Amino acid sequence: MTDVSLHRSLPREAEPTFRDYVDLLKPRVMSLVVFTALVGMLVAPVPTHPFLVFTAILFIAVGAGASGALNMWWDADIDEVMRRTAKRPVPAGRVAPGEALALGLGLSLLSVMMLALAANLAAAALLAFTIFFYAVIYSMWLKRSTPQNIVIGGAAGAFPPMIGWVAATGSVSLEAVLMFALIFMWTPPHFWALALFMKDDYSKAGVPMLTVTHGHDATRRHILAYTVALAALALGIAFTSIGGPVYLATALACNALFLRGAWAIQRRTTADAEADSYATEKRVFRLSLTYLFLHFGALLADATLRSFGIWGGWT
Template sequence: MSDVSYSQLAQPEASFGDYFALLKPRVMSLVVFTALVGLIAAPVAVHPMVAFAAILFIAVGAGASGALNMWWDADIDQVMRRTQKRPIPAGKVEPGEALAIGLTLSGLSVIMLGLAANLLAGFLLAFTIFFYAVVYSMWLKRLTPQNIVIGGAAGAFPPVIGWVVATGSLSVEAWLMFALIFMWTPPHFWALALFMRSDYDDAGVPMLTVTHGRRATRVHILAYTVLLAVLAVGAAATSIGGPIYLVAALILNGLFLKGAWSIWRRDEAMAEADGFAVEKSFFKLSLLYLFLHFGAILAEAVLRPYGLGGWG
């Protein structure tokens, strides 16, 4: 972390919205949704109050990770256009405040999830926070172009935690949901890196586009998308899948493969000419891709008791 003194910046009084922004609410919303799907897809019913408390504390844990990440990355956030308006580089929140909030919420969320659900769920939440804040943010992000590949595990744990809240144990189905997010993460972020490369260059972050160039990144996006498609469609044959999921997976992965193929075929002159329109479109599709896959898993789980979900 750099020695930039954010206290020297003009500091308007922080609002509730500034502190809430520290928690990365958009990332938190995805964490909450995938954790909820993991919980509902599990074969064990959970009391509504336990489920509510569990999802709440998982959300708090995700927010804690976001605050710790913003504290550590405040120096590079100040350099990157995409992140310059975050609370710390904007001078609205002191780094020390973000650290205190992150540590406090981390401890609170882990302890309360362990008490509300079970110790394994609490342990997995603690590991997820540690992995994102320390392994990814403090170690991998500035060290290796594989940062987002390995670090993607942090974002893949929420459905596993949701499953464990319900069952108290791990299973193949939980790890399938983990793998779906884990394999989705690299093409999602590499697509962003293709049209935001200058940000990573300026910040000195060794994203694949910086260390190996955009051509290699395009190849990697296609390779990971092919593997992801095989995994995603194959999951339809498992207990978390079914006809609804299969239809969704076939359509979504067909579109995703088409997008990755289009990205692979492009050279930099083509991309520059249209302002990276294809890459931006693929990035937007990737957001919809994950939401709809987990939405299909949720639909199968909700309809299964009525004989309408799963393979019967």
């Protein structure tokens, strides 16, 4: 692995553009954060003023961007080794590491303070913990020290709907925990499917991903096991107060496809995968990208049905 301190002393190779600073915030990750946090607010059983929804989601998004900038600052040394991340602004030399750190810290403070003013202290505290968890517990500790990095670290990406719920209600409930759990259980099979066809990226960077420490066969078994647990959880949510017919139909279809894909992955060998350029693994990974958007979209659809009195809940 490259030396962290040496990498962070490298001079900037080019003047950064506005797009480079946007990329520091990981906008693709932010889109999932914004959407799940928005659903967390809108499915909560309390009326929410549109201005509260807008401001809360805005500052949750800023907090997510802050986490991304801090992660890119810390992971610059391994990002420059991996194909998937080598063109990010810091390892590519377009943004100085110190600038990424300053941006991350500044946006962290801004987002937490403003969410406290816009919503409540509980939501702000949860946002602050989420930023800390992602930047420190996951990025600085778990990612480089254990093959369970994605399993435990997945909590960071699972907090947004809970933050949205708390911003609306002021407290945590079972429904908020279930939305958290849905993302938490989805994260390992999502990232392990990616790790299978990224081949040597993680080993070259010295990241102890499960594919590196336990091999591809063990990773395939873990994907299937987590997908089975995920499917059970996802279907169970359909029969809670935030579930409904739209969500149930969506969960049945999505989890049937995900289970079929995980089973297909589990039956393959590395030789099989290399023969067709990891086509099955890539297909399951692409499916996982839409999985959460469809589930949370269905939760929102059922909440809309309830608000119009079309669906009154399970009896």
